[in-house]
Amino acid sequence: MLTLHDIRVWDTEERIDVVIPQVDEARLLRENGAQISGDIDASSMTIAPGFADPHVHFRDPGQTYKESMVSGAKAAASGGYTNVLIMPNTLLAIDGEDAVDGEPGAQEVLSSGCRTSLEYLQRYEDIHGVQLPVQYALSVCASKGREGKEASDPARWQHEIPGHDDESKTSWQREHPVVAISDDGSAVTPDTLEETLRNAQATGLCLIEHCEHHDTGAVNDGPIARQLGVPGIPADTELAIVERDIDAARRTGVHIHFQHVSTALAFDAIRSAKAEGLPVTCETAPHYLALCDEDLLRYGTMAKMNPPLRSAADRQATIAAVADGTVDMLATDHAPHTDEEKARGFVDAPNGIIGLECAYGVCHKVLVEGGYIDEQRLIELMSVAPSRLVGHRPTDVAALLNTSSSCATKRVLDLAAVEHPDQVNLVILDTTRRWTVDPERFHSAARNTPFAGWEVTGLPLATIIGSSLVFSRLDAAV
Structure with missing residues (x-):
């Protein structure tokens, strides 16, 4: 189980904890020993569809x-x-x-x-x-x-x-x-x-x-x-x-x-x-x-x-x-x-x-x-x-929390407890992370990009399909 603490909801700005109950081992793609269980300070992160x-x-x-x-x-x-x-x-x-x-x-x-x-x-x-x-x-x-x-x-x-x-x-x-x-x-x-x-x-x-x-x-x-x-x-x-x-x-x-x-x-x-x-x-x-x-x-x-x-x-x-x-x-x-x-x-x-x-x-x-x-x-x-x-x-993250507006108190979104966990697809983003595009680290079989060497801002850190973690670079060195 992976718990992301104090993460920002993309459209309401609410701060919540998100519990990801399971890893999809058959699909999991993990970069550089990235964390897939435990507790993570996610205060610099955003959760979005x-x-x-x-x-x-x-x-x-x-x-x-x-x-x-x-x-x-x-x-x-x-x-x-x-x-x-x-x-x-x-x-x-x-x-x-x-x-x-x-x-x-x-x-x-x-x-x-x-x-x-x-x-x-x-x-x-x-x-x-x-x-x-x-x-x-x-x-x-x-x-x-x-x-x-x-x-x-x-x-x-x-x-x-x-x-x-x-x-x-x-x-x-x-x-x-x-x-x-x-x-x-x-x-x-x-x-x-x-x-x-x-x-x-x-x-x-x-x-x-x-x-x-x-x-x-x-x-x-x-x-x-x-x-x-x-x-x-x-x-x-x-x-x-x-x-x-x-x-x-x-x-x-x-x-x-x-x-x-x-x-x-x-x-x-x-x-x-x-x-x-x-x-x-x-x-x-x-x-x-x-x-x-x-x-x-x-x-x-x-x-x-x-x-x-x-x-x-x-x-x-x-x-x-x-x-x-x-x-x-x-x-x-x-x-x-x-x-x-x-x-x-x-x-x-x-x-x-x-x-x-x-x-x-x-x-x-x-x-x-x-x-x-x-x-x-x-x-x-x-x-x-x-x-x-x-x-x-x-x-709709806000709908999963049963609200469409900001809340004064933080709540917990447990993906194991949602009504239709198979329909929950999410991305975890660090919107401020600066990183350099390196095609040699791509998972694609191809390398044809003009953006090699570009310094960009904003990095997907984790991908969730059907409430299960399928990709993680959380805590990985970038």
């Missing part, structure tokens, strides 16, 4: 040399995440179609006794005899094979949606459901858009849209691209998809969630759509808040991503969109690649960086220390809003 990331790539099946479900889950737990949404650009793609022997990634799926990559990921823990230290849901492809030619067939995956004949489902179907439609990595194509919208309407799922399309270019179009001698990507490649899909939301009423928005033009369009009352939401990522295309000169391909890092003015517009509420949530777009792949140069290197293990520190440094938002708003962006998008109810 666990972070949720609506946008991760775990490369499993098909590219586990970059990241597996196991290494990705460990990275998530280390970053304070209790829930993640896995994007469908795996090999095989998550489209519900049967694997065909000889296709990339098919052997992993078929040799496990599964027919589809969807089934493989839902049954992953049973197949591999592991319990992952993060809860996860799945996004299904908008198009078959993510090829953009033919919309995916709901008959192949709609039975995996929450509420669809839940009583007949196995535990792994209930625990790892389909909660969204996306062709992330690519925007939904004109050829498949209308049918994808009909599929979203019929199933009640959100369309999560990679709101950017370009056929050429590698970095943001502008002076930096010219200095590097690399073809550029204009900012309006993002605006074109955003405007198209806002019109789709207006016509159909489908909830469309825009991923990794990065330009002032797109934020203006989304801001107007929200003012109109349309069902649109959006996210941005830590790298668009912390970096701009000028940083390509310093970090090289470790800062190459899609959409690309934009201008310094777009970076400031992104921060402003967080501050004024246009941005609903923050997502990492955790995208693992090998060092060899990233060494291919700007034209040939793959897009993306990893982000789960330093997202809180980077965002805290830029947004909270920068004076744009407060601690409470950052937790709303990283926990409350994304949890709801991926179909989870964020744990």
Whole structure:
């Protein structure tokens, strides 16, 4: 049993003691002999609902040399995440179609006794005899094979949606459901858009849209691209998809969630759509808040991503969109690649960086220390809003204490005594801890980040899933 004394509740400022009755030994990830039992002075710590990331790539099946479900889950737990949404650009793609022997990634799926990559990921823990230290849901492809030619067939995956004949489902179907439609990595194509919208309407799922399309270019179009001698990507490649899909939301009423928005033009369009009352939401990522295309000169391909890092003015517009509420949530777009792949140069290197293990520190440094938002708003962006998008109810600490206001006397929250302990997912934070990002200490299998060596503030110290401790760096040397 672990007791945290005098910890601050994130949204009420109340000081309480928290009793964590048990450690989930099967899932536990422990850093540097971190404390997992006894009493800890937690007066410098904050308790909050666990972070949720609506946008991760775990490369499993098909590219586990970059990241597996196991290494990705460990990275998530280390970053304070209790829930993640896995994007469908795996090999095989998550489209519900049967694997065909000889296709990339098919052997992993078929040799496990599964027919589809969807089934493989839902049954992953049973197949591999592991319990992952993060809860996860799945996004299904908008198009078959993510090829953009033919919309995916709901008959192949709609039975995996929450509420669809839940009583007949196995535990792994209930625990790892389909909660969204996306062709992330690519925007939904004109050829498949209308049918994808009909599929979203019929199933009640959100369309999560990679709101950017370009056929050429590698970095943001502008002076930096010219200095590097690399073809550029204009900012309006993002605006074109955003405007198209806002019109789709207006016509159909489908909830469309825009991923990794990065330009002032797109934020203006989304801001107007929200003012109109349309069902649109959006996210941005830590790298668009912390970096701009000028940083390509310093970090090289470790800062190459899609959409690309934009201008310094777009970076400031992104921060402003967080501050004024246009941005609903923050997502990492955790995208693992090998060092060899990233060494291919700007034209040939793959897009993306990893982000789960330093997202809180980077965002805290830029947004909270920068004076744009407060601690409470950052937790709303990283926990409350994304949890709801991926179909989870964020744990309400104040409700567990049966109050929504501050109390004059400290009380004890015993996680063994709550009504539904299996639904309690929490993160313990040190909001003032200064630390240096060191990718060599990451739990991810990948190291592709531009934030190596950054000094940031704010560190997740422990992650709790189902009232049990699954990750701890409490008292560990950082």
